[in-house]
Amino acid sequence: MEAKGPFPGIRGIGQMMFLNKLLSVNPNGRTKAVVITGLLLLLLLPFLAALLDDPFLVDIASRILIYALVAVSLDLILGYGGMVSFGHGAFFGLGAYVVGILTHHSYEGTTIAFLPGDWEGTTQAFIQWPLAMIVSGILALMVGALSLRTSGVYFIMITLAFAQMLYFLMISIPTYGGEDGLNIWERSEVPFLDLYDSQTFYYTCLVLLLLCLWVCKRLVKSRFGMVLQGCRQNETRMKALGYPVYRYKLTAFVISGMIAGLAGALSANHTEFVGPGLMHWTRSGEIMVMVILGGMGSLFGAVLGAASLLMMEEVLSGLTEHWMIFLGPILVVVVLFARKGLYGLLVGKGADNG
Amino acid sequence: MADPILEVISLTKCFGAIAASDGLTFSVERGTIHALIGPNGAGKSTAIAQLSGELSSDTGRVRFDGQDVTRWPVDKRARTGLQRSYQITSLLPEFTAEDNVAMAIQSQQGHSFRFWEDARRDQSLRVPAQKILERVGLKGFADRPVTSLAHGQQRQLELAMVLATAPTMLLLDEPMAGMGQSESLQMMELLRPLRGDITMLLVEHDMDVVFALADVVTVLVKGQALATGTPDEIRANPDVRRAYLGDY
Numbered sequence: 315m316e317a318k319g320p321f322p323g324i325r326g327i328g329q330m331m332f333l334n335k336l337l338s339v340n341p342n343g344r345t346k347a348v349v350i351t352g353l354l355l356l357l358l359l360p361f362l363a364a365l366l367d368d369p370f371l372v373d374i375a376s377r378i379l380i381y382a383l384v385a386v387s388l389d390l391i392l393g394y395g396g397m398v399s400f401g402h403g404a405f406f407g408l409g410a411y412v413v414g415i416l417t418h419h420s421y422e423g424t425t426i427a428f429l430p431g432d433w434e435g436t437t438q439a440f441i442q443w444p445l446a447m448i449v450s451g452i453l454a455l456m457v458g459a460l461s462l463r464t465s466g467v468y469f470i471m472i473t474l475a476f477a478q479m480l481y482f483l484m485i486s487i488p489t490y491g492g493e494d495g496l497n498i499w500e501r502s503e504v505p506f507l508d509l510y511d512s513q514t515f516y517y518t519c520l521v522l523l524l525l526c527l528w529v530c531k532r533l534v535k536s537r538f539g540m541v542l543q544g545c546r547q548n549e550t551r552m553k554a555l556g557y558p559v560y561r562y563k564l565t566a567f568v569i570s571g572m573i574a575g576l577a578g579a580l581s582a583n584h585t586e587f588v589g590p591g592l593m594h595w596t597r598s599g600e601i602m603v604m605v606i607l608g609g610m611g612s613l614f615g616a617v618l619g620a621a622s623l624l625m626m627e628e629v630l631s632g633l634t635e636h637w638m639i640f641l642g643p644i645l646v647v648v649v650l651f652a653r654k655g656l657y658g659l660l661v662g663k664g665a666d667n668g
Numbered sequence: 669m670a671d672p673i674l675e676v677i678s679l680t681k682c683f684g685a686i687a688a689s690d691g692l693t694f695s696v697e698r699g700t701i702h703a704l705i706g707p708n709g710a711g712k713s714t715a716i717a718q719l720s721g722e723l724s725s726d727t728g729r730v731r732f733d734g735q736d737v738t739r740w741p742v743d744k745r746a747r748t749g750l751q752r753s754y755q756i757t758s759l760l761p762e763f764t765a766e767d768n769v770a771m772a773i774q775s776q777q778g779h780s781f782r783f784w785e786d787a788r789r790d791q792s793l794r795v796p797a798q799k800i801l802e803r804v805g806l807k808g809f810a811d812r813p814v815t816s817l818a819h820g821q822q823r824q825l826e827l828a829m830v831l832a833t834a835p836t837m838l839l840l841d842e843p844m845a846g847m848g849q850s851e852s853l854q855m856m857e858l859l860r861p862l863r864g865d866i867t868m869l870l871v872e873h874d875m876d877v878v879f880a881l882a883d884v885v886t887v888l889v890k891g892q893a894l895a896t897g898t899p900d901e902i903r904a905n906p907d908v909r910r911a912y913l914g915d916y
Contacts, residue, residue, distance in 0.1 A: 537780040537787045544771055547760040554720065554758075555833060556746035556775040565781070 345661045349614055356520055360513045372512045374628060378621045379519040380580045383526060385604040385616035387573035392602070393611035394534050395566050396546030400470045401457065401477030402601050405571040407593030408453055409446035409578025411484065414496040414588035416442050421499050427489045439502035439509075446579035447572040453480075454571025458564045465549075474595055481593040495589025502583050509583060519580055523617070526573055530613050533569070542566050603641075607648055609655025618657050673698040673837055673867050674719070674750075679728035681714055681891075688714035690891035692728070696837075696884075701859070701868045703878045706888035707912060712871045713755065715888065716841045719869070720752040721745045733836060747775075749836035755845050755871075757822045759814045765825050766810040769797040772832035797832065804828040804858055820851035827858060837867040844877060856881060879903070887911065 356379075363371035384406050391397040419426050419435025426433040436442065461472040485493050501509040509515050533539050541562045544552045552559050582588045591597065600623070608619020626644070630637035652659045672695035681689040688711045696702045704712050717723040719730060721742040729738045732750050746752075760768050770793040774780060777792070787793060801810055804824045814822060823843065830838060843859070844852045856877060859868065863883075872878050878885060879899045886896045889911045895902060902908055 532786075533783050535786045535788065536784055537774055537782040537790070539783075540767070540771060540774065540787045541780045543762070544760050547762050548758060550722070551754075551758045551760060552771075553742040554722075554746055554752055554754075555772050555829070556743050557780070558741075558743045562780065 348657075348660045352614065352617070360516055369512065372516050374624070376512070376516045376519050376584055378624050379516070379523050380577050380584055381601070381604065381624060382617040382620040383519075383523050383577035383580065384574050384601050385608065385620040386523070386526060386530060386613055387570045387577065388601050389605045389608075389610065389613060389616040390530055390534070390573070391563075391566050391570045392605055393609075393616075394539065394546065395542045395563060397462070397563060397567065398470050398602075399473045399567070399570075400595070400598050400602065401473035401475075402570075402574055403593045403595065403597035404457070404477035404480045405450040405454055405574035406578040406581070406597070406601070407484070407588070407590070408480065409450045409575030410582040410588040410592050411490070411496075411578075412446040412449050412575070413442045413502065413579045413582040414498055415490055416445070417498050417500055417502075417582075418490065418496055437500050437503050439504045442502050443576060443579045446575045448575075450575025450578065451568050451572040454568045454574075455564070458567035458571070462560055462563050462567065474598070477593055477598055478595055481590050481595075484590040484593060491589070493590065495587055495591070498582055498586045498588065501586065502579075515584070519584075522576065522580065526576075527613055527617070530573075534613070538562065538565070603645060607645060607655055609652075609657035612654065612657045615655050615657030618660075619655060622656055671698045672696060673733055674869070675729075675731040676715075676719070677729045677731070679715070679718055679730065680726045681711075681718055681723060682726055687891050689718060689725070689728075692888070692891060692893060694886050694893045694896055696867060696869055698867055699864045700883040701863050701870060701881050703870045703872060703882035703885045704888055705872065705875070705878055705885060706894075710888040711891040712888055713841060714891075716752060716839050716869075716871060720750065720839055746833065749834075750839070751830045751833050751835035751837070752839035753826050753830050753841060753843055755841040757819070757826055759822060759825060759829075761815050762813070764811050764813055765801060765806055765817065765828075766794065766797050768814060768825060769800050769828050769832050770794060772829040773797055773800075776833050800828045800832050801825075804831070805854065820847050820854075823847060823851070823855065824858075827855070831862075835866060838869070840868055840870045840872075842871055842873065844872065844874060852877065 359375050360372050363369060363375075384402065388399065388402045391399055415426065416435045417437055420437050421435070424435075426435065457473060457476045461469050461476070464472060484490065490496055504518070507514050507518065509518065534542070541552065541557055541559075544557070545559050545563060549559055578592065581592070604619035604623050605616050606619070607623055608617065609615030626641060627637060630640050648655060674696040676692055676694050679689050679692040680687060690711075692711070692715060704715065706712055714723065718725050721737070721740055721744075725738060729736060731737065732745070733748065735748070737745055737748070737750070760771060763771070767788070770787070773793050773796050774787070798810060801807055804827055806821060806824055806828065809817060809821065814825060817825065823846075827843065844855055847855065852874070859881060862868070870878070870882065882899055884896065885899055885902045887894045887902060887905075887908050894911060895905050895908055897905070
């Protein structure tokens, strides 16, 4: 039963045995080493970019951080709660639209459409970003309240359907750009910070990601997190123990949606554009691929998954337009042979405490 | 004298044209061990699922501890003290034995909307969990993942989890299923001292166990209660004999 090393599936092959041996020294120390290396890399990246004289690198890295944030939010419900949400793009996109719409009205000096009363736009991050989280959270509450009454394939399909509904809704609102989306003429304003500076923007994203990782880490280990993990393992049993599982799952779903909304707000600032494409189901699929690639049920794995997918895209799309051809087999190999994803490969047996 | 904790009143459950429970009526006295026996397909597991709330009933009522719980969901019934164990072991497979028991204790300590403190370092969960593990004979297995436990140990753990919720009544669906002779005896020794504190409704195939443990026996045939009485009365009942021999 006990799998040794990162390649339990193909232990028979000599080379892999060697690789296992090489990698499976002191799993706990290795977890620490991997996480610290990753952290240092992220902290020092702008300096590295300066050394290499490649400012574009910081830009790509910011994108990675933003997607890491969505991937972490999905991992919270997918990896820990066992909820396969195929509509996470909706919460991500809606968060981005909140920033886009507020900036749009602030720029034009008009009031927000479709709302009673005269609400004006703003570019203040301290209003925009929490609002993005709240609006995405409310959407998650509505989507979750309905879809969590089902499970399995039905849950996947209903979350997908809601996301597509929102996608088509945004396409059909010409006020906010319809299919063309909205250009964002001003980035969010944060006191003492200049988000136009790519390094400042990068570190802002990094701080938010680390904060979120820390909060989620506490969350999954808390009583609430234990209930969430129990629901993934055996929901029937949890009910029999007296847990009203629906409430716990819904709460997790809302928290996840809020984090995705925050990531969306950052993404809007990063690309200075919001469009319905953010909500398209392929985007939701991409986020899910990140989580699976990095390793479900480990928060750091989600970061790793986002980083590796986007870097692969960056490198491979330089070689060929059809870079997905390479992605497919890689994903298949990871799913087949690395149960805990890339993170599991790196840290070996200690992968559970990621 | 008569103080029923559980009253089942003409409970029915149909699956298509087949009535798994067909006007089932019986009651369980507080503090007793009440066995539910019957041939295969008599509707024993269906009855347990209806009493625990996992299956909704077509008609009929269930009263537990003075309240009508017929429409209550599983978790609400569990919180009022009506707990069940499963015929096929049902645990949280990725957790350790101690985690499993701690989850049962946690459900007793009010809501779990507590997001910050590490639950695995919470002594108010861990200490009682260790005590209960010791009580069911799993001391020393606390940190083992449940998948590495032997079948009999998993059954013991299952009982530990149910006990950890401090139930007033237990629905035990074949607690000895798949156990060896000695494990079976051990389980009986665990159940026997609970008589009086916890009311038990026991579904069991092994007649030796039934007659050794039960105060009252109800015989179920085709979704109906054929007879209820003491083990001796049931043994002597000609209808019951016919039902078991097949020429009913």
